[in-house]
Amino acid sequence: MTTPAPIRILVVDDEPQIRSALDVNLRARGYAVDLAESGEEALHRAAAHHPDLVLLDLGLPGIDGIDVVRGLRGWTAVPIIILSVRESEADKVAALDAGADDYVTKPFGMNELLARLRATLRRHQPEAPQPTVRTDDFVIDLAAKRVMRGEDDVHLTPTEWAIVEYLARHAGRLVTQRQLLQHVWGPQYESETNYLRVHLAAIRKKLEPNPSQPRYLITEAGMGYRFEL
Amino acid sequence: MTTPAPIRILVVDDEPQIRSALDVNLRARGYAVDLAESGEEALHRAAAHHPDLVLLDLGLPGIDGIDVVRGLRGWTAVPIIILSVRESEADKVAALDAGADDYVTKPFGMNELLARLRATLRRHQPEAPQPTVRTDDFVIDLAAKRVMRGEDDVHLTPTEWAIVEYLARHAGRLVTQRQLLQHVWGPQYESETNYLRVHLAAIRKKLEPNPSQPRYLITEAGMGYRFEL
DNA sequence: TTCGGGCGTAAAGATGCCGTTAAGACGTCT
DNA sequence: AGACGTCTTAACGGCATCTTTACGCCCGAA
Numbered sequence: 001m002t003t004p005a006p007i008r009i010l011v012v013d014d015e016p017q018i019r020s021a022l023d024v025n026l027r028a029r030g031y032a033v034d035l036a037e038s039g040e041e042a043l044h045r046a047a048a049h050h051p052d053l054v055l056l057d058l059g060l061p062g063i064d065g066i067d068v069v070r071g072l073r074g075w076t077a078v079p080i081i082i083l084s085v086r087e088s089e090a091d092k093v094a095a096l097d098a099g100a101d102d103y104v105t106k107p108f109g110m111n112e113l114l115a116r117l118r119a120t121l122r123r124h125q126p127e128a129p130q131p132t133v134r135t136d137d138f139v140i141d142l143a144a145k146r147v148m149r150g151e152d153d154v155h156l157t158p159t160e161w162a163i164v165e166y167l168a169r170h171a172g173r174l175v176t177q178r179q180l181l182q183h184v185w186g187p188q189y190e191s192e193t194n195y196l197r198v199h200l201a202a203i204r205k206k207l208e209p210n211p212s213q214p215r216y217l218i219t220e221a222g223m224g225y226r227f228e229l
Numbered sequence: 230m231t232t233p234a235p236i237r238i239l240v241v242d243d244e245p246q247i248r249s250a251l252d253v254n255l256r257a258r259g260y261a262v263d264l265a266e267s268g269e270e271a272l273h274r275a276a277a278h279h280p281d282l283v284l285l286d287l288g289l290p291g292i293d294g295i296d297v298v299r300g301l302r303g304w305t306a307v308p309i310i311i312l313s314v315r316e317s318e319a320d321k322v323a324a325l326d327a328g329a330d331d332y333v334t335k336p337f338g339m340n341e342l343l344a345r346l347r348a349t350l351r352r353h354q355p356e357a358p359q360p361t362v363r364t365d366d367f368v369i370d371l372a373a374k375r376v377m378r379g380e381d382d383v384h385l386t387p388t389e390w391a392i393v394e395y396l397a398r399h400a401g402r403l404v405t406q407r408q409l410l411q412h413v414w415g416p417q418y419e420s421e422t423n424y425l426r427v428h429l430a431a432i433r434k435k436l437e438p439n440p441s442q443p444r445y446l447i448t449e450a451g452m453g454y455r456f457e458l
Numbered sequence: 459t460t461c462g463g464g465c466g467t468a469a470a471g472a473t474g475c476c477g478t479t480a481a482g483a484c485g486t487c488t
Numbered sequence: 489a490g491a492c493g494t495c496t497t498a499a500c501g502g503c504a505t506c507t508t509t510a511c512g513c514c515c516g517a518a
Contacts, residue, residue, distance in 0.1 A: 079352075093344035101352060102331065103345075109318040115325040116332075123330065123352060145403035145452065157505055158451040193464085195507080201466060212466085221464065221515090277485090277495095386494060424496075426476060433477095441477085450475065450504055 006032040007121065010051035012042040012068065013083065014060055018106075022055060025110050039063030043071050051078060053121060055113075058084035058095065066098050073099035079120045083108065133168045135216055135229055137209055140168050147207070154206050159184060159199055164207075167217065167227035176224040200225065234374035235261040236350065239280035241271040241297065242312065243289055251284060254339050268292030272300045276415040279391055280307060282350060284342075287313035287324065295327050302328035303416040308349045312337065362397045364445055364458055366438055369397045376436070383435050388413060388428055393436075396446065396456035405453040429454065 009031045011022045019035050026033045034049055036042040039060045046054065054072065058065030069080055082095045082103045092103045101120050104113055133140040138149040145161060147154040156164060162184045167175055177196055181189045189195070200219075204211040218226045238260045240251045248264050255262045263278055265271040268289045275283065283301065287294030298309055311324045311332045321332045330349050333342055362369040367378040374390060376383040385393060391413040396404055406425055410418045418424070429448075433440040447455045 089338040089341045089344075092341045096344040096348040099351075101348060112318045112321045112325075115322040119325040119328075119330060122328075144401055144455075145449075146401075146455075155449075159506070161452070192507095194509090197465060198467085198507080201468090204466095219465070388495070421496090422475080423498085426478085427496080430477060430479090448476070 006030060007053070008032045008034060008049060008051045009117075010034045010036060010042065010046055010049070010054045012036045012039070012054065012060070012065075013057040014038065015057075018057070018083075021110075025114070029114065039065065039068045039071075042068050046072055046076070046078070050076075052124075053117065054078055054080045055117075056080055056082055056100075058082055058086055058091065066094055069095060069098040069100050077124075079124050081113075081116060081120060083113075133171060133229070137216070138207055140164065142168065149207070156203070156206065160203050160206075163196075163199055164203060167225060171227045171229055174220055174224055174226045178224075180224065196225075234372075235259060236282070237261045237263060237278065237280045238346075239263045239265060239271065239275055239278070239283045241265045241268070241283065241289070241294075242286040243267065244286075247286070247312075250339075254343070258343065268294065268297040268300075271297050272415075275301055275305070275307070278387065279305075279413075281353075282346065283307055283309045284346075285309055285311055285329075287311055287315055287320065295323055298324060298327040298329050300416075304411045308353050310342075310345060310349060312342075362400060362458070366445070367436055369393060371397065378436070385432070385435065389432050389435075392425075392428055393432060396454060400456045400458055403449055403453055403455045407453075409453065425454070 007030075009026055011019055011026070011033060013019050013022070014037050016037075019037065023033050023035060034045055034051060036045050039062050042054070042056065042060075043063075045051075056065055056068060060068070063071075065082065065084070069082075072078060072080060079101045080099065082092075082100045083106055084091065084095075084103065085106045086092075087105050095103055102116050104116060131142045133142065138147055138154065140147050142165060145165075147156060147164065163180060166180060166183050177193050178190055180196060181192060185192070185195065200217060201211075204214055204217055208214050208216060216228050218228050220226055236259075238255055240248055240255070240262060241264075242248050242251070243266050245266075248266065252262050252264060263274055263280060265274050268291050271283070271285065272292075274280075285294055285297060289297070292300075294311065294313070298311075301307060301309065308330045309328065311321075311329045312335055313320065313324075313332070314335045315321075316334050324332055330352075331345050333345060360370065360372040362371065367376055367383065369376050371394060374394070376385055376393065392409060395409060395412050406422050407419055409425060410421060414421070414424065429446060430440075433443055433446055437443050437445060445457050447457050449455055
């Protein structure tokens with residue numbers, strides 16, 4: 001298991017104190033921070049570094065903040081939170097309709113900003129990639145709970161699927177009978193090894209090219225089973 | 230192109246003037262509005278009607294607003310915008326971390342609220358990258374919340390639509406009864422599998438060419454259902 | 459070689475789930 | 489308040505699945 005990559009946040013503000021305050025607070029929470037002090041620099045750094053979220057001050061010298069929002073929205077859906085001293089409704093409406101995700105009025109509390117930041121990031125999390133286990137003869141789609149053998153799919157009963165899934169998630173490793181029994185049937189089933197024999201036979205009949213001589217679902221006599229890729 | 234279904238908004242507030250003001254303004258913008266004046270009613274109506282967005286007052290009699298957020302987040306990802314007189318950072322942080330999407334302090338400008346509402350709804354669109362799901366026999370228009378079978382459209386009840394939509398958005402994957410029950414009826418309905426049997430029968434009667442031998446809405450005995458394209 | 463434990467296979471019975479139907483409850487409009 | 493659409497609830501037959509039992513094989517140990 002690798003450590004997750006830090007979430008990258010681009011902070012855009014022309015006031016050095018605010019940049020610094022955000023930098024310190026965000027780094028303290030484990031975010032990676034990139035800083036920009038103008039709209040041009042913001043667009044440039046966003047294109048170069050692809051941040052996971054943008055904190056954007058509206059009152060920038062040069063390009064207006066709203067135009068930064070439009071510039072970003074032209075090519076990316078990165079979440080944008082506006083920081084601004086402007087309290088007027090018109091400004092908020094314009095920023096939000098330009099594509100900003102949230103609007104926080106300065107001065108703001110750091111805890112509120114962090115909470116809004118978490119809320120925004122939470123919404124933008126992409127779905128985890130769907131794991132599949134492939135062999136030469138069939139494909140196990142763990143997310144769809146489905147097994148494909150060539151073009152047509154193989155129908156597994158609930159118990160059969162539970163066994164296959166557990167073995168596939170521990171592919172290559174030896175799984176003891178007790179592990180399987182407890183995972184599929186519950187803690188009190190420790191010694192009903194005949195269940196396993198019966199169901200393994202059914203599974204092999206459906207998945208193995210030659211069920212009587214298993215290639216994938218290997219029996220380790222006296223110990224358990226092993227799913228060989 | 231068919232007329233898109235109106236966006237349904239659930240307004241939760243115990244003050245009649247605010248309910249009424251929101252009701253009028255939202256209807257004027259073409260939203261369909263559902264009203265609730267307590268947390269209990271909010272949870273109940275949300276489960277019954279599946280709104281597209283919830284406007285929630287924190288200062289409710291009975292259940293606290295935060296608990297309403299938690300109650301909803303237990304089973305649905307519907308966007309929630311908090312309306313509150315409480316300005317303290319702690320309240321905002323608590324609400325956002327409980328799963329709210331935005332926080333607006335009363336008194337608020339109607340235009341700002343509408344802009345935040347649009348921004349929140351826009352953000353939730355990416356969840357529907359495919360507006361239509363097509364089979365040989367019918368077309369599911371996820372945006373318009375409508376099903377067309379050939380030329381004429383099939384009328385689905387709210388519950389039926391909720392089931393079809395969930396299955397269509399997870400096309401090909403196996404959806405457990407528990408997933409469906411929690412998404413359609415709420416968290417406390419984990420074991421009422423007879424609901425599913427009854428409604429699936431009704432849906433099949435409307436969509437399947439041969440309802441007694443389903444081609445699209447496949448039952449996986451003991452596990453759940455699968456929408457086969 | 460003989461014996462016994464562990465395993466694979468097959469088939470029959472038991473179990474629980476699913477589809478179907480219909481009636482009553484509920485909520486929402488006119 | 490009444491009528492309509494919709495949801496809930498219960499009952500039942502049919503069927504998929506699981507359990508249980510029996511038997512034969514293989515292989516290592518005596």
